[in-house]
Amino acid sequence: MIPLYVDPTAGGMLLQVLLGGVAGIAVVVRLFWYRIKTALTGRGRSGDREDR
């Protein structure tokens, strides 16, 4: 595999957001909430299919 020069990965990014403080925790909570919501309604707004 030839990786990108550096792939920071979603986990690597989000973990830093999370550790960054209260505002960061809110971001991650919001993302989880969004996941639950799209799962319940079957599909999110158009164009966000990757979030299933």
Place this chain on the structure above:
Amino acid sequence: MTERPTADPGSFRDPDNRVFTADRQVFRVFNRRDAADIERLIRSEAFEDMVELGMVVSTEVLEPADIPGSITSLPDPALVVRHERIPFISYPYEWSFEMLKDAAALTLDLATRLLDHDYILKDATPYNVQFAGARPVFIDVGSFEPYEEGPPWDGYNQFCRLFLNPLLYERYVGQNFQHLLRSSLDGVDPGELRAMLPLRSKWTKTVFTNVVLQDSLSRRFEASAKASSEVSGHVIKRGAIRRMIRGLRSSAAKQRSQVRRSSWSDYESDNTYDQRSEDAKREFVESVLKRTQPGVVWDLGSNTGAYSLIAARHAGYVVAFDRDPQVVDAFYTRLRADPGGPTNVLPLVMDLVNPSPGQGWGHTERKSLADRGNADFFLALALMHHMVIAGEVPIDSILEWLASVAPEGVIEFVPREDPMARRLLLRRSRSHGEYSADGFAEALGRYFTVGDRAELPNGRILYSVVRKV
């Protein structure tokens, strides 16, 4: 100054700067728009301090007139610097546990210092660190870039994969990490490590945050456009980045290897050498080295380095290879602990029966041992019986290889009646009948001219040899 510059194949991934060697010197060429930022940093006092402290390889900005013609002819060289040459290039899968830890600490200390001066490391890989003797030094000045507050640190995940996770593996799985890094140049993915770690480790803060949580977030949001846009809209304060780096620094520093001590760890105190034989061996080895005054010595099967230390007194540089990570770690730790000790000895983990291959893109990104140059002198002391009996390599093949390593050296022959050789012969289906003092002497003559020969009181035989060409 007419030799064509050779691009270092290990640096090709970074499009903004590349390394060239020409006339045995190392140059780094920046051709990007922010060469000016790098130049400002390199010319700053902060950078000078980092070089002075030995954290960063010494670097000088070349004036146009001093740039070798072969390099000015490259497309668009905005900035050319010259680096001090590291005597022997090594890779993290050849380092011991404490070496990897020290390289991690250096990387993070540097990241913190840079942040103080509005710069940051754009990556965090041990391939940016080299060892000059037992001292880690950061070599990739091209990884420095101006810091702007807001985004997460790009080096975080890479730091985990290539530094923290191998350390955690050795701590909690209790196995040596080298084979993981040797087989995966990208290191160990948090998800991969998570599957291997015992449950009890998962409640530690370090593992929970950097392995479990990071992996869970990756799994859930890897393909999420929403997550990417949230991250890019979010500002992470400089202080938070600093705090995270401090946390990683202490997480790495507190890891201890939990690999069980190997049978060779106590070799120095627990060998079959009587004092007289040992003194005679030391004297023989030292007298040959003293007479030869070699540039680079390779001590093959160095164990904890007793003979490397003797060689260091008479040679320019000594690379000490042993396949056992525990003995390499012991030697490294001893060198680090002794501030007045030799600065010209580099201990490395290397199984000489299966040495590091050429790896990565085109087999050249990480060089094989054979492609990293040769020595001027080798020591092969109490090693042959391991390679022949345990490694099943024919004597002739070993001698042929030794002759390719260096033009001269010292070889110790351990007879099959020796307790150590007998130990190796246990449980072997092959009797290795060809392994005899006479057979060895005869084979030796096919590749080398013997200078001095000494039979020790314990029956072992030392030869000083010069290769036949």
